[in-house]
Amino acid sequence: MGLLFKHVFLLSVFYIGFVLGQRSTYIVHMDKSYMPKAFANHNHWYSFMIDSLTSTATIDKPFRRSSTPAARLVYTYDNAFHGFSAMLSEEEAKALEKAPGFLSAYRDRSVTLDTTHTFEFLSLNPDWGLWPASDYGNDVIIGVIDTGVWPESRSFHDDGMGEVPTRWKGICEEGQEFNSSMCNKKLIGVRYFNEGVKAGNPNTTLTMNSGRDTQGHGTHTSSTAAGNYVEGASFFGYASGTSRGMAPRARVAMYKVLWDEGRYASDVLAGMDQAVADGVDVISISMGFDGVPLYQDPIAIASFGAIEKGVLVSSSAGNEYRIGSLHNGIPWVLTVAAGSIDRFFAGTLTLGNGVTITGWTMFPAPALIDDLVLIYNKNISSCDSTNALSNIGRGIVICENGSVRNQIFYVSQSNANAAVFISDDVNVFEDSEFSYPGVVISPRDAAVLMEYVEKTKVPLGSITFQKTFVGTKPAPVVASYTSRGPSPSYPYVLKPDIMTPGSLVLASWIPNSPIASIGTNIELIGDFAPLSGTSMACPHAAGIAALLRGAHPEWSPAAIRSALMTTANHLDNTNGYIKDSFFNYDVASPLAMGAGHVDPNKALDPGLIYDATPQDYVNLLCSMNFTKNQIMTITRSSYSCSDPSPDLNYPSFIAFYGNGTAGVLVRTFQRTVTNVGDGKSSYKVRVEAPDGSKVSVSPTTFAFGEKYEKQKYSVTVEYRGSINGTVTFGSITWVEDNGNHTVRSPIVVSPMIPVW
Known part of the structure; x- marks a missing residue:
């Protein structure tokens, strides 16, 4: 059998030596049932295929051997799906189509990242509801697919944690600036996958060849999902308090698949495949692939294998804001949109007549702005160039009718001590960057300010910073950036599914990457950072799903998703319909927020659920206009299309x-x-x-x-x-x-x- 296979396969690729071209990484999906008995395991089978390609090219025309690196395996996959990734030329990839068991192949592609008080906002409390019912997620394992982790972060200390579950099969992989002792009873596993990025950048040296986080994103998302208790957390005095994740007693396993040098699908697939093999209960993946059908979407493919093993996959909807821009519109995953929190970061502008106006600010220092003259010049009030502000003296300049971020930059180049920005731009309240002393006030509140300035000979003002207000209304509001459905990959299932907090979420950060700045040349570091994006919403849902898994271990991933959706709230904290900040605060559509804002305690006891099995998803796939091989790329060979159904x-x-x-x-x-x-x-x-x-x-x-x-x-x-x-x-x-x-x-x- 083995010799016959070799003969047929070598004939099919004989011509390759004449036309070897530039190689790139391909992801190849295989039907494992075709593996000849001569091979001990799938790794040997896949290696034989690649070796056959290389040897044929060499034998054929050795004097025309290309300087391009030889074809080689990058990864083999056997848990979430079956197949491998390999460095191949276009001709070699085409030749593989004739190999027994071949299903599909496509080039490796780039993945898009979807970049303290939220537990209270979501009504999680120690006395009743989901937290005590799930024992705070005790022993549930959350696998985070991301940029790595900073193990020294206080969010990953293991105080109060019991022994690691015996079912855990993962490891703490050593690497650059990372040893196995850095894992503990909270951070129970760390692995890293970079063969894809190395294949795509063969002459690049990785800046951090280990599971250590160099970007901050993975540390932030994993601590949001399951960070332990950290007292005294804040962002330079804003949002101060005790930080904790949604499931503070759950375990964290990090799979680093995103690198400073690139983000490759082959690495993402390898991380998800290993997470399933290691025994995680929930996967949190705050990234997505745009413009690909389900059978070429690595997250769709790997997550199907995950749900077969009972693993729920929580994914981010994307940050493209437009109708129909949503990614991860995968029928078998949980797709999460982002909303605001009932929290307002503020500074107080006090006028010389004693009137106070509360405005938005996140300036990261207690600057002294006391009894300074208020400067308003209608001709330059847009504050839109360094030139326009060149003659401004010391004081508090008033800016209006422009981009606040641009105005902050131009004012910082002037002689002014501070600024008041008059704006109703919703994006201001989703961005933590505020590098110059100032506050943003609404046009409505500006009327009081302008009346005082116009009627006072020497108008004065003072500004204090680092104030935080909670319980603000209305909240939540759909974030302006969150991607809207319908999903282009499969529009006939309504996506997103739910909305969770995503704007200015405070969570752990890495200490060697700046999180704020003052002016243009002073960068600040800290242990916690407020970030916005569906990347921040996704781990909220993953943590809550982990709590539900702890409370209801018998529930399937579909049952957990159903409980989250049917109990979600479509009303805000004023008891009015949730509004959409991008669409002028009109009533939010389910295309923006799904079923509504997550309500964890109600999800504990939903009454009724809509369940689904892997076979139900197969029936759905069989009703689509996919080929047999395209369907098997997702499902492998375990299912038949005997009962196709679009419903x-x-x-x-x-x-x-x-x-x-x-x-x-x-x-x-x-x-x-x-x-x-x-x-x-x-x-x-x-x-x-x-x-x-x-x-x-x-x-x-x-x-x-x-x-x-x-x-x-x-x-x-x-x-x-x-x-x-x-x-x-x-x-x-x-x-x-x-x-x-x-x-x-x-x-x-x-x-x-x-x-x-």
């Missing part, structure tokens, strides 16, 4: 109409709910139909006789609105007769978007 049992609904198409859209969905409440219960449906639509549900009532009983229902959406490109939305809510549970699912009616 996944998902806790949300999305229907599309075509722009310019006449007629009525009619879409019917089938769903199955499982009673996870205790004993008997009964529910009635409540429908809020999207504008222009009629929504029918059958049946309209449920009566459950016991726990884990399942019942089915159907939903028909008839859209009769105008075909004008608008998105409308509503909901279906199952309300328990005794009022103990409300199980809500969003509905979206949307114009169709292009599919990747």
